Amino acid sequence: MLLLLLSLFFFTNSCAGQTTISSGHTHAIPFPTHDNLNVKKSLSQATQIPPLPKTQEEFKDESRNKSSWKLNLLHRDELPFSNFTDLGRRFQSRMRRDARRAAHLIGAKYEAEELGAEVVSGLGWDLGIAEYVVRIGVGTPPQYQYLEIDTGSNLMWVQCQPCKPCFPQYDPVFDPTRSSSFAIVPCSSTICNRIHLGCTRGRCSYGIVYIDGSYNMGTMVQETITFGGTVVRDVTMGCSQTNQGMVTGAGGLLGLAGGSMTFMAQIPGQTGGVFSYCLASWHAESSGSLEFGREIIPVGAVWVPLLRSIRAPTTYYIGLSGLGVGNIKLPISEDVFRLTEQGNGGVIMDIGTSVTRLPKVAYETLRYIYMTQIATIPRAPSFSQLDTCYDLNGLGTVQVPTISFFFTGGQIWTLAAKNILIPVNKRGIFCFAFAPSPTGISIIGNLQQQGIQITIDNSNGFVGFGPNNC
Template structure:
C-alpha cells in the first residue's frame, strides 16, 4: 500500500525544518520530518516542561485507544539500542517505560512510551509506538513534536515496514514556496512528482551509527570546476532532513570556500552569521550571477544545489547574504547534508 502526505516548510511554525500533519487517534499533529533520528514523539498533557506549540496538545487520557508501554516489555528494553538511553522505569504503579532522546543541537525530549493509532493520510497504523513527551526543550518551533524516519526498529519506517516495505521518499519544496512537497511511504515510484529523472546511489553502512543514512560523497564542483580534497570518497556523509545547513569536513569546506570566492568575486563582504562565515553585502545589486554547486555521489548520482540552496539571506534587504554551508570543527566529525541543500 501507499500513503502520501503533503510536506510543507516550517516557516509559519518558526522553524527551518519541514513539517507534515499526521493524526493520533484522529487528532491533528504537525511534526518535524527527521531522517536523522528514530523515535516519533509529540508533546503530551499534562506536561511538566513544554514549549508553545500551534496545534492543541495531545492528551492521552482523552483517547480511548491510547495505551502506555510497560516497563518489562521488550520494547522498553530495546530503548538503549534505539535511542542511546535505556528505558527508565518509573516508581509509580503501573510501571511505565520512560524515554530520553537528546539531539545533536542540544534539544531533548523526555516522557513515556505509548501505543496509539497513527493516521498517515488515509492509512491507519494501529499500535504505533511513540513518545508522549512531558519535558521537551529545544529548536522545535511551534511543531507538536517530531517524526523519526531513521533505520532502527522504533522508527516509523521500521514500524510500518509490513505495510510499506520499509520504503519512503520525500520531496522538499523551497522554504518560501506556497506549494507543498510530499512525503510518500511505499515503493510505487509512479506517484512521485519529480521533474528530473531519479538517480540512485548506495547507502553505505556505518557500524558505529547503524540507524543513519550515509552516502559516499565522491566530489563537489562549483560551476565547471571540480574541487580537490583527499577526503572525497573516504568518508560517509549523513543525509539528514532534520538538519538545516550542510556541514562539511574542514578540508572540503576550505576548497569549496576558496573556489566559490574566486568565482563570486568583487562583491563587498559582510560579517559572518551564526555558523556561516562567508557572507556578502549585496543590497546595492539588482541581480547577481551565482555559481551552482554540485555534489557527486557514488554511482554517478549528482545533487544540484541551485540558488535557493547556495545563499542564506540573514537579512532580507540582502545586506548580509551568506554561503549556506558550514565547516565542521574536526576532519573526523560527521559531515551532514542538511535540508537547505536538498
C-alpha cells in the same frame, strides 16, 4: 558504463551553458556550469509573511482528498508560532540552531550512544533541533498535532495530558482519555524488553535529552496514527508527560532515522521501508511534502548506496568522491570524504542541519574557486557562521557558477544558484551556504537538498535523487 545526468534544478533558459570535464571515468560527463539567481524574487519570497495554518476541521477535509501516504511538509520558521517576521532575526535564529546540531554531529561529542542510539532507560541523547514539521492525527478520533520530523532521531512521541511541565504548542496537548485506541505498553512486553527501556509502576518508560537542552520523559504506548488519508493502528510511540524545550510550537517529534523503533521500521509491509521528501525552500510560496510507500519510488532517479557507520548505525551516510565548481573539478582527494571502517569521517545526509559542512581542506578549496569565479560581485561582511557573503541589493538577476557533488558511483548532483547563495536579510545580503567542519565528517544540509525529491529506501539501502522538482 551508464552515465547519468543530473540537471534536476535547471530550466533551459536559466542555464548559461554546459561543458564537459573529466571525472576520472571512461567518459566525460556533461552538466550545467552556471545558473541565474533571481535576486528580487528570492528576497520577495523570503520576506513574505506566511499564511495562517488550517484549522483542524479544514485539515480533516483536506486529508480525505490526499494521496494515502502524503503529508504537507512545512519549515518551522514559516509557521506563525515561530514568532519571527523579520528575515534577519529569523535566519540568525536558524543559524544558531544549525551550529548546535552540526557541532554535535561533527564535534567531540560524536559517539554512537549519543547520535544513533536507540532510546535507552534513564535519559539518553538524541539529535532533536528539527527544522521541518508535518501535521498528523493521533488517537481515535484523531487529535491533530504538528510534529517535527528528523532523520537523525528514531522515536516518535507526542506531549500527553496530564503533563507537568509542558512546553507551549500550537494545538491542544494530546489527551489519552479522549482516544478509544490508546494502550500503554507494559513492562512485560517484548517491545520494552527488546530495547531495554525502564519500568515505572508496571509501565514501559523512556526519557530523551536533546542536544539543545530540550528533554521529554514519559510512557511508551501504542496508538492509532492518521497519515494523510491512511489510518495506521498499533504504532509504538512515546507519550511524554514531563517536557522542556521544543520552542517550535509543535506537539512532538516523528523520528525517521534508520533505527528499529522508527515509524518506518514498524510498518515495513505497508511502506516497503521507503519514504520520500521534497523540501520546498523555507521562503517558498508552497509547502513541501513527505510521502511513504514503495509505490512512490520515482522513475529516473539517480540512486546512491547508503553507507553504515559502526559509530552511528542509524544515520544516513553516502559516498562522495569530489566536488566541482562551474567547469572545474576541484583537486580534492577522495580520501577527504571517506567513511572509514572505524566509523570516522564520511558524508551524512541530514534534514535537520541547514548549512552543508565540509572538512576544512575541501571547504577552503571550494570557497576559493567559487569566489574567483564571481569576483566582480560586491562582497559583504560575514553573517553568523557564513563567512562568504555578497551585497546583491538593487540587482535583478546575477549569473553564478553551479556546484556539483561527484558521488562514488559516478553520478553527479548539480546544485542551482538558489541552493548556493541564500538571502540572510531584507537588505539584499546573500551568503554562501557552506561552512567548514573541524573534523573529517561532512554533512549535506537541507539548504542544498531543497527543491528536489529525495527518496530513502531503507530496505535496499539506497538514497535516490530526483528526478522530480518541488
